[in-house]
Structures are given as C-alpha cells and as structure tokens.
Amino acid sequence: MSNLDRLWDIEKHYGNLELFVKELNVLEENKEMLRMENRYQALKQTYEDLVLKKKTLKTHLRKLDQEVQIHEEKFKIAENTLYSGSVTDLKQLNHLEKEKEHHFISIDKLEDDILESMGTSDSVDSEIDNISRDILMLDTELVKKRVEVDSLMSELNDKINNEKSIIEELENSCDENLLVAYHGIRSRKGSGIAEIKNDVCGGCHMRIPENLVEKAKQGKKIINCENCGRILYPLQE
Ligand SMILES: [Zn+2]
Structure with a gap:
C-alpha cells in the first residue's frame, strides 16, 4: 500500500468517523425523547395537584359531616326541651322553635354542600384514574425508547472507536x-x-x-x- 493509498483510506475513515459522531450528537440531544420526558413531568405534576385537591376535599367533607352532627345534636336538644313539657313561657317556646328551624336550615345547606363536594370528589377520582393510566403508558414508552436509544448509542460508540483505531493504525504507518x-x-x-x-x-x-x-x-x-x-x-x- 502506497502512502497515497493510505492517505486516501485515512480520508475515508475520517469521513465515517465524522458521520458517526454527528449521528451520536443527534441521538444525545434526542428531541422526541425530550418532548416525552417533558410531557411525563407535566403529567406527574398534574397528578400531584389532583391528589392534593382530593385530600383537601376529603378534609372539607369531614368538616361538613362534623358540622351536620353538631346541628343534629342541637336540633334534638331543642326538640327534647320543647316536648319535655317543662317549657311554659311563650317567649322561650318561640325561641326554641326558631332554634330548631335554624339547625334544620343549616343541615339542609350543609347537605347540599356535601353532595356537591362528593360530586367534585368523584370527578377528581376519575381524572386521577385517567392520568395514572397516561403516566403508566408514557412510562412504558419512555423505558422502551431509552433502551432503544442506549443500544443505538453504544452501537455508534463501537463504530467510532473502531474508526479511531483504524485511523491510528493507518497514520502510524504513513509518512x-x-x-x-x-x-x-x-x-x-x-x-x-x-x-x-x-x-x-x-x-x-x-x-x-x-x-x-x-x-x-x-x-x-x-x-x-x-x-x-x-x-x-x-x-x-
Ligand atoms: Zn482542488
């Protein structure tokens, strides 16, 4: 092999090397994967927000239940006093009647609120279900994609190292x-x-x-x- 033939070979292998390095760079800044990862992060964030919303709703519902209980107890006390026969004063009688009504209306309002909150809680549940499914699907896709990209990268790195050693060998025997x-x-x-x-x-x-x-x-x-x-x-x- 003449020096010129060697140079010609060296040039070809530098060409290959540059091509493989370029392909590796494209893979390293993999735009599709970046998009997938960003979407995954966004989904995770939405999921966490929903879980927090669900927790807040649960606390709210518990508080409403407690309030209903308090009003029910007070309602009963007023009713028991009314029918105990101990009340003879008309003013006290009116007052107890009004108190009963007040607790009745409050319970009614609270129950409306409870129903609405339960409805919201149900829709948050189904949103959480949907997003969990999306996250799982995207996660599977990402794992698959990462394996694919990793194997392509290691293949390219092998090719790059091979070209480098060929070039080194050729250059060592060149004038x-x-x-x-x-x-x-x-x-x-x-x-x-x-x-x-x-x-x-x-x-x-x-x-x-x-x-x-x-x-x-x-x-x-x-x-x-x-x-x-x-x-x-x-x-x-
Ligand atoms: Zn020229």
Missing part, C-alpha cells in the same frame, strides 16, 4: 511529513486529499492541467491541486 501536510490542508478545507476524476479535482471541482494529471498518475511525487491545495489522488479508472 510523517506527508501526514502533517495532509492534516494542515484538512484543517483548512475539511478534507486533505481529493480524487482526480475526468481531470477534475474532487475537492474543488476545478479542471486540473493535463501535465499535473499525468504527474499524479505516475505517482512519483505528491501533487497538490493548484486551486484548492488538496493532495491529488488518481483513482484507478
């Missing part, structure tokens, strides 16, 4: 001065060597003078493109 020149051009142009195809430079696509094409084909000297400076590589046609 050092030529390699330095090649890297100089490559860092400026993105590639350091270009094929000659139909007397045209594969790097800049400019026509190469016939005498240079001939010299390149002889392979005795390294020939650079007069236009872009890339090392010219005569492909076997």
